[in-house]
Amino acid sequence: MSTVFDCRDDSQILAGMRHARQAIARGELIVLPTDTVYGIAADAFSPAAVQRLLDAKGRGRDMPPPVLVAGQDMLRALVEEIPPAVQQLVDAFWPGGLTIVLPAQPSLTWDLGETKGTVAVRMPDRRIALELLAETGPLAVSSANLTGRDAAVIAADAEQMLGDSVAVYLEEGYSETGIPSTIVDATSLVSAAEGEAPVVRVLREGAVSRAQLGAVLGDLLEPAQTPSETDESPVEQG
Template sequence: MSTVFDCRDDSQILAGMRHARQAIARGELVVLPTDTVYGLAADAFTPAAVQRLLDAKGRGREMPPPVLVAGPDVLAALVEEVPEAVQKLVDAFWPGGLTIVLPAQPSLTWDLGETLGTVAVRMPDHRIALELLAETGPLAVSSANLTGRDAAVIASDAEAMLGESVAVYLEYGYSENGVPSTIVDATSLVGATEDDRPLVRILRDGAVTREQLEEVLGDLLEKAEQPGDVVPADAAAGEGPVDEE
């Protein structure tokens, strides 16, 4: 049976975090608040838990979930390389609404789905999410909704869609803005030489604007040639690990 904890209530937050941590350790699912939309979380290093997440949402392995981390230092452990331009993005927008796609560290023993050898990583800007991540380590986190439905902006909406497939719901009221993260593909920067012209590509518009990215990346940001070049919401499937969160 699912349990709901209102983390705005000091008398419930400790119990809620404990139950959420224990659920993750058992390979179960947790719904948690983030600074974008509510997320559906599973242990990133437990393949059965990640599959449970995909099953709960009604999606296949071709749409693997991003990974949320508690701090920028964790990024280096999950990816093959952190290029200088990516570090500038991290410094500017983490914690916050920017998800960065990079080649995954080959030595990692995990199975997020058909990632094409990449991983999408974000550090959220929300106290509850960061506290849980600090205790559990990296979590595979997708938006807390059924595929094709709007992302939940309050835990009760997630519960109405996901029901008993989730062990613990951490409620924290409505999301601050309900806008999913911006997703950028920085894979071309890894291993690039001076003769190459690597560019960072926006896979999905979201909380961080193109103008903000241009201020940090300059000419390294791929130009938007057509209005339809950037894909919204969950239409970005097939671009590696792209998701609504």
């Protein structure tokens, strides 16, 4: 049975955080607030927990979840390389609503789904999420909703959709923006094929605008594509 903690009440925060940490350690799911939308989270290094997350949402392994981190040290531990342009994006938009896809660190033993050797990483701008991540380590986190439904912007909406598939709900009121993160693919900056010009592709427009990205990336930002030209994204679309 699920437990809901209202983190707007100071008397419930410590208990909520403790129960959330314990649930993650047991391989269970939690729902937590972020600056964009509420997320359903699992231990990124537990394949069973990640599969439980996908099952709860009704998703297949072809849409692997992004990973939330508490800071740049965690990012460096998860990815093969941080190109200078990606560092500029991190400096400009983290913590915040930008998810960056990069080649994953080859030494990692995890299974997020059919990632094709990549990982989508974001640092959220929400105190509770960051404090939890600092204690649990990286979490696989997808938008807290059933596939095909709108992402939850308050924990109560997530609970209506996900019910007892989630062990702990951390309620903190409405999300600040309610707009999912922007997702960019920066893999070609690390592993561009011979003769291929490295670019950063926008896989999903969201909290960070294309104009904001262009101000940082300049010519490295791939021009906007028409819907018919856009390839299917290799990451979970939330």
